Amino acid sequence: MSYTNDVRDDKQLLLFLAKQIEEEKLLRRIGRLGECDEQEWRSYEREKSLIWREMREVYVERACDEVKSNYQAPSFRYSLWSEAGKREGKILGNINDYTRDQHEAAHKLEKELMSVYQPRGVKALVTSSGMAALTTIRLALQRAGIGGKVAIGEESYFQNREQLKGIKVEVFDETKQEQVKRLIEEGVRVVLIDSLSNTEKLRAANIEQVAKVIKKVANMRVYLVIDNSMLGPGVDYRELWKLTNAKLEVIVWESLNKFFQYGMDLTMGGVIWSRGKMTEKLFDARMHAGTIMSEISCSMIPKQDYKMMKVYQARMERNKMILSEYLSNCVMAERKGFGGAQIVIPVNKTSSIKISYWVWKCIRETRRRGVQLAVGSSFGLPNTRIYLTARKTEYARMFLRISVGWECELAIREIGEGIRRVFELD
Incomplete structure (x- = not known):
């Protein structure tokens, strides 16, 4: 049942984003998403990731089309031709001309x-x-x-x-x-x-x-x-x-x-x-x-929708709670409602070289299990990431952060098993 609900929510979010760019090919692919049954969740996650990737490219292309004829310093008067692009007739000197x-x-x-x-x-x-x-x-x-x-x-x-x-x-x-x-x-x-x-x-x-x-x-x-x-x-x-x-x-x-x-x-x-x-x-x-x-x-920036945002953040909150089941000593935010998309694994005085080795082993283990885990900064992304944070500052101790993604429950549990195995065997 959880897999079915996850597929439903995935399609809801992807359709919400794809309809904004009116890309028929993507809409058809999203419509077919979920034809894989629960045992084929790895194929499902891969196809979902490919849709995300293609949709990103279309968003960038559409944004370029939107602004390509505009000038950064548009003219507001001219002798022969305008140098204002789509903003012709909308420019006031010394107000919005830069x-x-x-x-x-x-x-x-x-x-x-x-x-x-x-x-x-x-x-x-x-x-x-x-x-x-x-x-x-x-x-x-x-x-x-x-x-x-x-x-x-x-x-x-x-x-x-x-x-x-x-x-x-x-x-x-x-x-x-x-x-x-x-x-x-x-x-x-x-x-x-x-x-x-x-x-x-x-x-x-x-x-x-x-x-x-x-x-x-x-x-x-x-x-x-x-x-x-x-x-x-x-x-x-x-x-x-x-x-x-x-x-x-x-x-x-x-x-x-x-x-x-x-x-x-x-x-x-x-x-x-x-x-x-x-x-x-x-x-x-x-x-x-x-x-x-x-x-x-x-x-x-895609159009904003409050209800869709709540669905989006709720999935990450759920995935964070699931992942925490596999990490006995992890740190999470203590607050009601959405508590962020992060889990911290305490590293105390462990060297950055040792932590980087753990990260490498996590990637190797999740690759063996056929599930995506990326090493990279930021959070709130479709796929879970692991990252050594605050490595080069005098104002904070470095820490190992896991930023949970939007995976289905089966995928996030596989990630959890992989990370737990690395730290149990270390």
Whole structure:
């Protein structure tokens, strides 16, 4: 029954994506998907992977077709012929005549993201990557004169901390309310935390509680900046947005190249969520920093659907729980609902050479079992990946991360058996 349900959900997601590009050949192949019975699940997973691969290529081709006639610096007047492409008649001098400042594809994507995922009044600004989103936020706060010491959660992503080099920073335990209270009483005006840490602990902070402490203690406006990349649309911030007032400004940012692409991994991108006048400040900062998401990248992002996203993330949550059955000492996030698509295998003080050897053995064992396992970064992808993370930073201990995919239950159990065998025999 589980295999039948998995095939049904696979076809639902693939059809949802294929219909957007109106590719008849792909639609027919998806229609035939699942003709393999349960004993032939390996053939099924291979065919599903080939469909994913072909669909990615079509998405890129369609995006290229969409923007190929456009200029990055379109003309708005001319003596003989236009140099504006499809934007002819839509360009206003010194307003939208340079796509590094703003462009129609970004506005369209932002409008869709807002309508699908956020309550009224919360605005979206897309950026060239998740890290570019943080760069934009930093510049906006700097331009607004928000200086002094910055507080950052001790389990924040190491590259977030890398961005703060040269700034006076205090690292704090984001689970300790008394530490948050002390920082605000000392005059800290910028607090950075991750909704789910991309570290060996996979710590899930109680962000609403942090916001309430700030709101209660602050005597001037404090900016709570949240990296939501690990959870994406799997977290609902409606109650958090309600807490904002003159003392609490909330800014959420995240990567767009994980969940929002339903695993197709087509392009880099990021998004900033904010309200009110802060959005204007962020817009200006993005313009001056040149961190806007490009036209072609915006055109690659598939249409968003809240219900489909829940199906997509629910499969990864289930696969994570199944995989954890085979890994007795693994670490997972402790939070209700979607807890991210990652499992961490503690490596303590093991050398990177030894860990890389384990990874190689995992690949060899899963190959022997006829099931896909990739070595690579990122998460939220169709197939499970294993990766040595935080290998080259002073801000975090390296850890071995398994990012679960969208496989059927039979495949994820085979992966689990393979990885367990490697660690049991080591």
